[in-house]
Amino acid sequence: MFRKTTFLVMLSLLGSLTLSGCDGDTGGDRAQGVESTPPPASGTPPTTPPPTPLPPPSNGLIESGDITEDDTISTGITGVVIEQNLTLTFNLMVNGTTQIVDLGSSNAGFTLAKLVPNPGDSQGQSWTSYFIKSEDPICRSQADMDDTNNACTSFTEESDPELIDDTAKKVQSEFATGKSVLTQATSDSNGQFENNGDGTWNYTFPFQFADVATLTEVHRSCIQFSFNADVENICVDFVPAEVASATDGISGTSLSDTFYETHNARQIVTEETCNSCHGQLATHGGGRTRTDYCVTCHNPDTNDSNSGNSVDFKQLVHKIHFGRNLPNVVEGKPFTIWGYQNSEHDYSTTGFPQNIKNCGSCHAGNEDILFTQTQMIPEPSAKITEDGHSWVSNPTKQACSSCHEKLFVDNSTLDGDPLPGPNHPGFSDETNCTGCHVDDGAENPNDIQANQIHRDSYTEKALTYAMNIESVINTGPGESPVVTFNVTENGTPIDIKDTAIFDGKIRVGVAWDAASDFDNEGLVGFDALNIEIDAIAESILKAGSDNSFVLDMGLIPETIPEGQDSIAVLMLGHANGPNTTLTEFEDVSPIKSPIEFFASSEAAVTPRRSVVSIDKCNSCHNRFSMVEKGHVNFHAVPSGEPLVCASCHGASLGFDEYADFRYLIHGVHATDIREEPYRGEFSEDIHFPGDIANCDSCHIEGTTQLPLAFNTPIFTGITEQYTTPTAATCSSCHDSAEVQTHMISTGGAKFNEGYDLVQSTTESCALCHGPGEAADVEMVHKR
Structure with a gap:
């Protein structure tokens, strides 16, 4: 028999996954420094959003600069036409009836990609963009340094990477080893914008398809809007040959109800699934929120030239979610992407707040449901998609090597142990992995079938x-x-x-x-x-x-x-x-x-x-x-x-610092916004993936209101020192000295005082932060 005397630390699964954005916000799915310029948008076939109905003739007019964050913008693609060039027609309305009169390249970016078979014997398909740019990691002139805010100390005209001195690198880091120009997919806004005067716009791309009749692959075009108000990305899938022959703007596109009955658009993961954890997936400054938009730029041939790392969607997302456990990271090489203006994004402390083997948490197909039911194991939690089972039926080197980094280098497992069997370093991106990792189905899965080995x-x-x-x-x-x-x-x-x-x-x-x-x-x-x-x-x-x-x-x-x-x-x-x-x-x-x-x-x-x-x-x-x-x-x-x-973890538990459950949970999840990390040894491994201000992410409705339902002093972990309960709860996130001073002077809070004094204190926080008051907690944290 024993008394329990050990702190329940709870942090192996409170891990961290932070898909980064670029607006400098902390916490949530925004990390500091990610590219904030307009690029891609997204959508989830086959649920193409219906276009907004045309407004009545009496609608108002507004300039884009006059739109505020309180405005509501509705939009939807209504037609796809290919004559000499590709033209998209789309609705764009503010607050239901107001037309935007000055849409241009600063307000909208367009992507265009097609779905092509993977190379060689590799199974499956990948998106490839029509718009490609080059990224040079080397300074060629003073203009390079001025344009990218880099730390170059010298310039070179040398093209042989082996002869380029490190001082000419735009990124002066031992891990920025790239010296070759690499390609990246991008968006376009150089075409022609046309206001139709009825709440709809046309955008005509600035190039012509060479031979439309031969273009039978599924294409996708997406739009990202940039206003002061939030706007969802919109996408449309289409087959150019069918669009050109039909001429009605609907046939041959996902605007048709029957399009996905005869066409496949590689539907694997959805933003609905991502948002079950992220709340609102919003990367690159928040303008890109839908996964089918992401893939139009994050193609297999899109790379960061500074690090040499791929930013292909499957590679990037897997690595971010496995961050601190990646074999290279464990060995001391961070997983870093240098993005817009060579801003550094180090994902070496990110992670997945559950078992990384739970692939069905992010993508799954009907076959995965059958597999779990047959094997009598928990069903996948991801939204089922048409191609969600592709990770089992069509595994590829690119997808698998994103986590199994050493497998194709030295034939070792994630733990570093030698892998018996085939010599994986001999396999290329063009290898058909299903030759060994065959999908034998649900009844009698083989030992190296992907969904069997990841159980x-x-x-x-x-x-x-x-x-x-x-x-x-x-x-x-x-x-x-x-x-x-x-x-x-x-x-x-x-x-x-x-x-x-x-x-x-x-x-x-x-x-x-x-x-x-x-x-x-x-x-x-x-x-x-x-x-x-x-x-x-x-x-x-x-x-x-x-x-x-x-x-x-x-x-x-x-x-x-x-x-x-x-x-x-x-x-x-x-x-x-x-x-x-x-x-x-x-x-x-x-x-x-x-x-x-x-x-x-x-x-x-x-x-x-x-x-x-x-x-x-x-x-x-x-x-x-x-x-x-x-x-x-x-x-x-x-x-x-x-x-x-x-x-x-009750009010009286603590050792050197608070251990009360309220303080513990808030402190752990709020690591990214606290001035002093709670339990610092864990702080690098914890990043809340949603909006930390959205209390409803965790709380039952109505349980965050003031005044609190109890008045129990909260032990600080220091002998005979207690804090009033509201102050302890709120300071678990809002831990700055300035805010604590406000709690004391305005709310009557007590910090680090004796038990009797704290117990006899009545906090007045609810006078301002209670229901219906000027700073109502639920309104301040409302998302």
């Missing part, structure tokens, strides 16, 4: 177990509860004391002050955790039962204090994997933690309030479990229930 076996194993609280007695003041429970495997109760049947940890805990957010009165600091016992070692088999066990919490000296409305009884548990040791714990299988509430001094039960939704947590974390050394080695891994976390 999350630890989670699958965890889901076979369940912990169940059967009954609890002795819940009154001064008593020690007696808990009857069982653990099932595939629905059948098991003997947890038989290590041949169950290898892992099961612990039962009791927490009190449930009605006041688990203050656990009478305990403080390390000792403020709930009371917890090793259930495998200390329980006894209930006589005559089918593997039910009885645990007397009286084995430890603490009893339930007087004056507790309700208590909570909870269970934590995990099954060990074959490699679980005191220092290795990546293969544990966390079992969902149950928690139940029981009346103590009162007749009725008052549960701890629920303020966050585990479903919302899992939109990023898939199956939230806090796998951390302290959890695994000392007690057990909490999983799937925020109230269990809060039962330990």
Whole structure:
């Protein structure tokens, strides 16, 4: 029997994935410094947005410069015509009835790409842009330095990379090794804009297709608008030969309801899936929000010439989500892209806040649904798309090498171990990977079939177990509860004391002050955790039962204090994997933690309030479990229930810094906006992928309002120092000295004061930040 004395750090799955933008915002899917000039837009076939109905003749007029962020802009492509040139017709209206009169190249950029087969024997297809630019990483003249704000100290006319001195590189970094001109896809705005005077515009591209009748590939054109107000990207798919022969602007395009019945447009991932974690995917300054737009520029032949890294969509996205675990990064070479004006974007600390093997979290097809159902494992959470199964049916070197960087270099696994079998360094981009990694389907998958080898076996194993609280007695003041429970495997109760049947940890805990957010009165600091016992070692088999066990919490000296409305009884548990040791714990299988509430001094039960939704947590974390050394080695891994976390991380828990659950969760997720990172050793690995101001990303509706439902002093982690609860909660994100001064002077907050003073203090924050007030919390954080 043991008292739990280890901090629940919860950060192996609170990882970080930050698709970068360029407006300098911190947090969310915006990272500082990404290119902020107008390029691509996006859309998700086959759901081409319907065009906005034509306005009545009495509509107003507005110049683009007069549009404000409060205006609403609606748009949609209405026609595609190919005569000598390609012309798009689209609606563009402000606030429903107002026409823009001066649309031009500064307000709109157009992409155009076609879908072509992958080269050689490689399976599948890729987009390739019609608009290509070159990027030279070398300074050729003073103008190069002036234009790109680089640190060149010399210039050269030398074309042989081996003869170019490092001082002529536009980016003076040991990791910017590129010295050759490389190509990049781009957008176009040099064509002709035509105002039709009825709320629609024409854009005619500045080139002619050579022989339209031979262009039978699917093409895509997208528009990115640049105004002071947000505008969704719009795209249209079409086949030039069919458009030219039909001449009606609709036939042969995705504006036709039947287009995708006979045409494939490589539908793999959607922004709806991305936004389940990112909230609003908005890269390059926020103007590019749809994935089908992204792929029109992020083609396989688009590269960063400074680093030599590909920015092909699949390569870039996989690497960003695997960032800090990439083999090259582990060996000390950062994954960096130098973008607009050679701005540096280092993704070496980004990551995926769940098991990276969960490929179905981002892309999946109907075949993946069948696979999971047949194998009786969790279904993919991604939105199902026409080609979402392509990662299994058509794997390519480009896609696989984005994570498996060493596989095609030295034939090693992600862990660096030599790979037995085929010599992968001999395979090129043109190799047909399905020659070995064949998709054998759902019934009898082979060992190296992509969806079989990427299975999350630890989670699958965890889901076979369940912990169940059967009954609890002795819940009154001064008593020690007696808990009857069982653990099932595939629905059948098991003997947890038989290590041949169950290898892992099961612990039962009791927490009190449930009605006041688990203050656990009478305990403080390390000792403020709930009371917890090793259930495998200390329980006894209930006589005559089918593997039910009885645990007397009286084995430890603490009893339930007087004056507790309700208590909570909870269970934590995990099954060990074959490699679980005191220092290795990546293969544990966390079992969902149950928690139940029981009346103590009162007749009725008052549960701890629920303020966050585990479903919302899992939109990023898939199956939230806090796998951390302290959890695994000392007690057990909490999983799937925020109230269990809060039962330990109550108001009185702390050691050297706050450990209260409110402060902990906000502090961890707000690392990118805090002035002082919370728990600094983890700060580089945590980047909230959504909008940190959007409290509804995590909270249940209506639970973020002031005043708070409790007035419990929050322990700071420093002996005998407490903070008022509202101030502690808000300062977990807003931690600057200036803001804390405001909380003290205006809100009456107390920081780092004695318990009695803090408890007797009534904060007045709700006077300004309460419902309907000038700075209503829900309005200030509204997104």
